[in-house]
Amino acid sequence: MTRIILDIKKNLEENASIYFDRAKKAKKKIKGVEEALKRFAQQQQTLEKKQDEYAKEQRTKAQPKQLQHWYEKFRWIRTSQGLLCIGGRDATQNEILIKKYTKPTSIVFHAEMSGSPFFIIIEDHASEQSLKEVATTTAVYSRAWKLGLGSAEVYYVLGEQISKTAQSGEYLTKGSFMIRGKRTSYHPRLEFAIGLREQELLAGPPQAVQAHTENMVRLVQGTQKASEIAREIKKKLSYKGHIDDIIRLLPTGKISLSR
Known part of the structure; x- marks a missing residue:
């Protein structure tokens, strides 16, 4: 259960306004976190792709040459x-x-x-x-x-x-x-x-x-x-x-x- 704390010195509209502002800020933070996670996921994919390409290149280099004659x-x-x-x-x-x-x-x-x-x-x-x-x-x-x-x-x-x-x-x-x-x-x-x-x-x-x-x-x-x-x-x-x-x-x- 979520507890809501009201300021008894403020009326209902003022308390509601405070929580509304907090909700907007929280929403912005969540959106920022989501965008950061999205950027991180893209960077991770790019890094993994580069790692795969590098590993493939190293495997190719590391193999002794096939006997040609x-x-x-x-x-x-x-x-x-x-x-x-x-x-x-x-x-x-x-x-x-x-x-x-x-x-x-x-x-x-x-x-x-x-x-x-x-x-x-x-x-x-x-x-x-x-x-x-x-x-x-x-x-x-x-x-x-x-x-x-x-x-x-x-x-x-x-x-x-x-x-x-x-x-x-x-x-x-x-x-x-x-x-x-x-x-x-x-x-x-x-x-x-x-x-x-x-x-x-x-x-x-x-x-x-x-x-x-x-x-x-x-x-x-x-x-x-x-x-x-x-x-x-x-x-x-x-x-x-x-x-x-x-x-x-x-x-x-x-x-x-x-x-």
């Missing part, structure tokens, strides 16, 4: 000669590379240590410089980088020298093969680079990357994790994509930028 699921480089070379990321990919992509005349690289990737030069007519660059890449992506070695022994053979048939009494695990016949060996230094050409990332020995772009950074064995160094590389190269695109190209182990 079949070879990008593997390790890969382009030599200074422009030849495509692909390598295995693990034992399964090593198995796929040898069985699916290796021809009898293919040049196939491997480091003289367990866990090394196989690297294949997909195209023919490789120059000596290209051979050296693929040898370096094979060494970098082997365990040699993680072990902190300055160089590693790498060799190449032809595809026809590789077999899945083990010696009598032996067993070949997934990704392992028998190599028979002559080997051509290299002892490359472990040096690597990441470059950017029209927002396309390139990896490989410095000479190979530099042949395709001047926008590059050199990597050495160091102290930083892949995620940390990837952020630095992204900034230095002005790469607009996700750092995961860079991490995919890095060797296993601690890394620093060459000063």
Whole structure:
């Protein structure tokens, strides 16, 4: 029940006038509050729309790029000669590379240590410089980088020298093969680079990357994790994509930028 307090010093009309004025003021306040609430609701809708747009933009930026070429699921480089070379990321990919992509005349690289990737030069007519660059890449992506070695022994053979048939009494695990016949060996230094050409990332020995772009950074064995160094590389190269695109190209182990 609403209580109405009357001023006994005033007559009925005067008391009614007071309450009428109060009612008008209250109505104005209510109208002001309603207008303020309406403005707030509009501002809230605008803010939520902007937040949705920003979140959508960030999700788009945050997604690693879709692989555009079949070879990008593997390790890969382009030599200074422009030849495509692909390598295995693990034992399964090593198995796929040898069985699916290796021809009898293919040049196939491997480091003289367990866990090394196989690297294949997909195209023919490789120059000596290209051979050296693929040898370096094979060494970098082997365990040699993680072990902190300055160089590693790498060799190449032809595809026809590789077999899945083990010696009598032996067993070949997934990704392992028998190599028979002559080997051509290299002892490359472990040096690597990441470059950017029209927002396309390139990896490989410095000479190979530099042949395709001047926008590059050199990597050495160091102290930083892949995620940390990837952020630095992204900034230095002005790469607009996700750092995961860079991490995919890095060797296993601690890394620093060459000063």
